[in-house]
Amino acid sequence: xxCERLSDRMPGVLAGRxxxxxxxxxHLVVCADCRSEWQLLVRGSALGAELPGLDVSRxxxxxxxxxxxxxxADRNRRRGWLGLGLAAAAALVLVIARPRSTGEAPASPxxxxxxxxxxxxxxxLSAAELQAVLETMEPPMGTNSTLDAxxxxxxxxxxxxxxxxxxxx
Amino acid sequence: MGVSTxxxxxxxxxxxxxxRSGDEGAAAALVARHTAAxxxFLYASGAGRSDIEDLVQEAFYRAFRKLEFWREHAxxxxxxxxxxxxxxxDEYRRRKGRTMLSLEDRDLPDQSxxxxxxxxxxxxxxxxxxLAGLPRLQREVFLMRSQLGSEYDxxxxxxxxxxxxxxxxxxxxxxxxxxxxx
Numbered sequence: 001x002x003c004e005r006l007s008d009r010m011p012g013v014l015a016g017r018x019x020x021x022x023x024x025x026x027h028l029v030v031c032a033d034c035r036s037e038w039q040l041l042v043r044g045s046a047l048g049a050e051l052p053g054l055d056v057s058r059x060x061x062x063x064x065x066x067x068x069x070x071x072x073a074d075r076n077r078r079r080g081w082l083g084l085g086l087a088a089a090a091a092l093v094l095v096i097a098r099p100r101s102t103g104e105a106p107a108s109p110x111x112x113x114x115x116x117x118x119x120x121x122x123x124x125l126s127a128a129e130l131q132a133v134l135e136t137m138e139p140p141m142g143t144n145s146t147l148d149a150x151x152x153x154x155x156x157x158x159x160x161x162x163x164x165x166x167x168x169x
Numbered sequence: 170m171g172v173s174t175x176x177x178x179x180x181x182x183x184x185x186x187x188x189r190s191g192d193e194g195a196a197a198a199l200v201a202r203h204t205a206a207x208x209x210f211l212y213a214s215g216a217g218r219s220d221i222e223d224l225v226q227e228a229f230y231r232a233f234r235k236l237e238f239w240r241e242h243a244x245x246x247x248x249x250x251x252x253x254x255x256x257x258x259d260e261y262r263r264r265k266g267r268t269m270l271s272l273e274d275r276d277l278p279d280q281s282x283x284x285x286x287x288x289x290x291x292x293x294x295x296x297x298x299x300l301a302g303l304p305r306l307q308r309e310v311f312l313m314r315s316q317l318g319s320e321y322d323x324x325x326x327x328x329x330x331x332x333x334x335x336x337x338x339x340x341x342x343x344x345x346x347x348x349x350x351x
Contacts, residue, residue: 015318036351037343043296043350044315048209050293054222060200063229064193070234 003027003034010041181245185236200229203246206316210250213312214257215301224260228253243327247319251327254309299349307342310335 006027012018020028028035125133155163177183181202187195207225216224232239232252239248300308309328313319321332321339328335 011314011318011320014315017318036347039351040296040311040343040346041315043292044213044300044312047293047296047300047316048212051208051212051218051221054204054208054225056201056204059204059222059226059229060197062226063200063233064196066230067193067196067233 003031006034007037010038014041014045182241185239185245188233189236196229196233199245203249204229206246207249207253210312210316211253211257213297213300213316214254214308215297216257216260220260224253224256228256231256240326243323244317244319247313247317247323247327250309250313250317251329254305254328258305295350296346299346302349303342303345304338306330307338307345310338311342311346314339 006024009018009024013020028038178187179198181199184195184199188199204225207228208221211221211224211228212218228249232249235252239245243251300311303311306328310324313324313327319327321335324330324335325332330338
């Protein structure tokens with residue numbers, strides 16, 4: 001008889017899944033080691049058998065009450081995180097969408113449309129008034145004379161006379 | 170007539186699945202099924218009688234909160250045992266090592282045979298004292314073998330160790346208990 005094999009089967013016999021054969025029982029009678037191990041397991045299995053009954057319904061109700069509270073707290077925590085995430089996303093969108101104060105003109109279609117909107121207030125001005133307004137404005141980039149093209153102030157008297165003559169035809 | 174061949178709705182796994190899908194009655198069924206065993210395990214592990222109900226409640230609460238971690242390789246009961254054992258360890262630390270074994274609050278012996286009851290209580294006390302004096306894993310493996318009838322494979326899964334190590338812990342426990350108790 002192998003004591004190790006008997007030891008391995010002891011929990012199964014205790015739990016009712018297995019049973020001792022005649023040979024096992026005979027071994028338990030003669031083998032003090034196996035017998036004392038078996039006695040220990042039987043004692044261990046009986047520990048607490050005389051405990052007064054625990055109140056299952058009270059335990060169950062209290063466990064479910066605490067679980068419900070914990071679930072509610074989890075939901076609130078998730079909502080809090082969701083709100084925080086949405087606020088962060090909104091802030092990010094605002095930062096990205098905001099036009100820069102310097103640099104190139106806004107590239108969005110709405111900004112481009114705004115640039116070509118007619119300025120109705122100018123319609124009522126006379127030609128002289130319009131000219132005065134134009135003179136206060138800088139010419140747009142690229143429509144001005146090139147940097148190396150001379151202006152009228154750069155011409156001498158002879159050259160000015162030739163320009164005037166060409167304008168008069 | 171077809172016969173339903175689906176999983177048994179009364180198994181621990183089926184009840185746990187029902188609880189996960191929102192059936193609170195399934196949780197109540199699991200509590201009813203395992204409360205006594207967990208109470209006995211805690212008592213055998215050295216918990217005081219007056220603490221057992223609170224500890225059982227806490228063990229179930231923790232189990233349901235972490236139900237997704239139950240892999241079903243170990244039985245639900247042995248998994249509960251491991252949770253209860255950790256709980257007891259935490260409680261022991263919280264009390265800064267003061268023993269939780271309370272032998273003074275046991276019931277008075279039955280007057281019909283006071284000598285036999287006294288002897289039985291003394292034997293039980295010696296067993297509990299012996300178990301309380303074991304290293305934690307030795308105690309847990311021994312109790313899973315004796316109270317659950319668990320095999321080493323299942324114990325190993327529940328306690329996060331190997332079957333070989335569980336076997337070694339068991340044999341050490343038996344050796345020490347023989348010296349202390351038998």
